[in-house]
Amino acid sequence: MKITRRNLIKSSAAITVLGAFSRSAEAFEDPLPSWNNGASKKAIISFVKDTTEKSSAKYVEPKDRVATFDQDGTLWTEHPLYTQAMFALYRLGTMAPQHPEWKETEPFKSVLGGDREAMSKFSEKDWMEIVAVTHSGMGTEDFVALVKPWIATAKAPRFDRPYTDLVYQPMLEVMKYLREKGFRVYIVTGGGQEFVRVYSDQVYGVPPEQVVGSSIVTRYDISSGKPILMREPKPFFVDDGPGKAIGINMFIGKRPYAAFGNTAGDQQMLEWTQAGDGARLMMLVHHDDADREYAYGPAGGLPDTHVGTFSEALMTAANKNGWIVISMKNDWKRIFAFDQ
């Protein structure tokens, strides 16, 4: 066909029409466009049909439609280190001049000296100590005012992008799909509740009241005539492992119908979800894509890691219980919104 102005107009109009049609057809048919066809995608769609179509024997009333998502490694990248840990290290750096004693005291000494080897071996207690000094000693509003500019400007080392860009597009689609079908979507994170709430609404569409997380003790105080909640260097609630089932019961008071995680810290959340009757969906993200994100296990023969471990024991539990393991490499067409 010779390209004439007339043909050009005709064909571009046809393309526009076809494009609009295929886009709307895709939107209609496929709520999960960043997922490859496969067992994982199929399981999500079947679960939604089972729980939301009135004719289904497993229909769930809208008020009971609750879905819970772990954050680190399930909704966004957790390597080389949790984003909140990066924030803590940054804070430690800015606070160091006022704490000359840190130069001689662990775990601060290793952080300030940039000793990555030592840091990779930090215990839970070491991290707790770092979080305690960097996350306390101010009111909740002052804490939020510290996190806000940091999260808006800090960049993840490998990708040289804001941490909030490293959110998994396929999981955003699942959250959106569930919300459109009447589910309330919660984040249930081992991370700090107050920290995650700073960006959860903007990044995930999850409002503060739907963020369940770990917290430190706060103390009600009057400062310059105004009440503040003073953050104390003392853990209050650890929303991890068994704490996730406890936190879900305490904050939501309803058992989730769907739960998404990626480590042993999510196991009890999945068990608690599965123990309900009717249709329940339990999924675990397996990071097996070194090219596009990271690959770690040790499950599946992948490198072992200190951050976000997917153990062989967890894989065994998943197989035994029928939990669906999401392969980032095979199930996800696209990982980040910025991917082509």
Added chain:
Amino acid sequence: MKITRRNLIKSSAAITVLGAFSRSAEAFEDPLPSWNNGASKKAIISFVKDTTEKSSAKYVEPKDRVATFDQDGTLWTEHPLYTQAMFALYRLGTMAPQHPEWKETEPFKSVLGGDREAMSKFSEKDWMEIVAVTHSGMGTEDFVALVKPWIATAKAPRFDRPYTDLVYQPMLEVMKYLREKGFRVYIVTGGGQEFVRVYSDQVYGVPPEQVVGSSIVTRYDISSGKPILMREPKPFFVDDGPGKAIGINMFIGKRPYAAFGNTAGDQQMLEWTQAGDGARLMMLVHHDDADREYAYGPAGGLPDTHVGTFSEALMTAANKNGWIVISMKNDWKRIFAFDQ
């Protein structure tokens, strides 16, 4: 006018029409029909207009519209004793045969002996001990299964009606009005979160995830192959006094625009609410109606009491801060739904 069949039809039709008109006009004009006209009613209506009419300088986005209500003495009767305390005493009675040692040990001895004088002097610690033994030692689901039949059948002594009938009709109207205007309505109670959640949806229209309350420690356990949350005889969170501001921040993560209470245990909730900008509504229920409910203070020269004390200090704080004190006697046309 002679009553003929024709006239009868005409007049009854007119009455029907007029009745429907006046009912709809009333519904349109008065969202708070059980409130007498006065400063309290006016303050509620002004607050709603200020925060929800788009043209208002104090307009609040729907997502931020949060209102919090204390329960005991604010939403329902708390005399002669908190309903949950009545449940604890009932449980103590049913458990006593398995605990012969209680006959010789306080505070159990006084309860089992029916010594009301001694019970009226129970300390916080005594009550904590009673709650600990009666509210723990079972999974959360078993606990709910104990509360459900009790709350459905137990009756309040003075009124010989179920406790859930002793809910204040004017407050139900405020909750409904706020919900209709886009507010999320929370209960923020010193009472047990798990206890209140059993009936909150049915009685107040407040779902479990919007009940913030006190709690005991729960432990994740596997029993007969199923996960349970075992209730331990150990307090976890006391949602009273400063704890109400802490609980609001932890569970909701947003500052309320309106808060309703009736004792010093609500003071920090009201302070925390008032410390926000824009329009804020702080109200305290004063029980000054011995005829229709109870009269106690000691504020206002009313009898002093151990349950739900409205102290002179609280009245001073209310006056100083511009909190509105609701007089049950003068502000409420009707107290209970069963009142004429």
